[in-house]
Amino acid sequence: MRGLIVAGNWKMNGNQQFVDDMLFSLNKVEFSESVEVIVFPPSVYLHAARQQAKTVKVGAQNIFFESSGAYTGEISPSMLSDIDCRYVILGHSERRAIFSEDDDLIAKKVVASIENDLVPILCVGETLEDRESGRFFEVIARQVKIGLSLLQAEQVARVIVAYEPVWAIGTGKTASPLQAQEVHGLIRRLVAELVGEQISESISILYGGSVNAANAKELFSQPDIDGGLVGGASLKVDEFLAICSAAAEAV
Template sequence: MRKFIVGGNWKMNGSKALVNEISGALNAGDFGPVEIVVAVPAPLLPLAREKFKSTIGVSAQNCSQEKSGAFTGEVNVDILKDINVDWVILGHSERREIFKESDEVVGKKVSFAIKNGLKVIACIGEKLNEREANQTMQVVIRQLEAIRKELSEAEWANVVLAYEPVWAIGTGKVATPQQAQEVHSEIRKWLAANVSQKVADETRIQYGGSVNAKNCGELQSQPDIDGFLVGGASLKAADFVTICRCKL
């Protein structure tokens, strides 16, 4: 039985006041079997780890594949671990598109983070023109393969995949539950054929792309959707609490 996992990706938003507000709402909530991870901007990570109760994960939104050195502006795994951050989001479409991170770079980052003790939310997904050209699985498999070739079978235990159709991120457009389920199911079949049946059965696959308090209920009912990676709605305490409670 895969444990449902909801991640909140604040992106380049937030403040000390928002950390206090969201942590207060989540710390007081009952979310049953749902695992919660909150990804705040890097300067807010120490405060977030202090304020969120220990059962709520705190995640960085990116980290380097380098151990240390002359990489101005980057954050390494050891710094994150030193402030008790246990997760990192890697391969988000904005990192791929705006910062030109290739599939290969994402794969190496995922591997480096896991080998050095972090758990990873690894993002995959297609653009609108790729979906319209019926290339969704071609793109997703290419992104998955770059990760697969860097990991041992055992290391997949520390990976959560986040399927985020790029055309649905921050646009208000949402894949229908059937569209999302279809891709999630195909990802699971690919894992079974190319990694192992055990990894396919146990790897959690989140859906991300304009998930909100109104559509989360129908989306979570799909058999291969194991959670959400939430953007804008994670900045609103009431909405994020509703999404985190969607399995109750």
């Protein structure tokens, strides 16, 4: 049986005091064994967060696919492994839209993560235009297929997928539990077509899109939703802890 994952993406927010305060608060909590809690601070605070974290795991918000070289400002997957950071978010809609990352680049990052013993969280999702035109799953299927295209079947089993409808990120709008479940079910069936049902049933598929304490339990209770990639609500410790509690109740 798949457990649930609550992943807090802090994006470009906070400072050292914020990191200290958040981890001090999180370290006091004994989380359910059935819920894995991960926080993703800005890269400049990764090492400090990794050293302080006791009850949660720490991941990075992005990497480059090369191990080293003249890539000013980038972080390699081997650097994350060096500080024992085991998770990385890839293909987030903000990386795709603002920084023009395409599916092929994201696929290179996914395979580089796996090769460096990292767990990639591959983000996929449609815009409002895609949703309203009815071609939303065509877009998501392309992102999934290309994102996983450089992996062997057994490597796909180590990937986490996050469905994030772009129209619901930071807008306060949320896909209804049934809308989210429909897409999660389609993604799981797509992965089954690519690498087999056994692997498809084992991977975690998270929902990301204005997850909060009020909607988390109903979302996480859906059969193919295995937790959440939480944005703004992960910056407020009480709200984030409430989402973690909702996950524990939904298992």
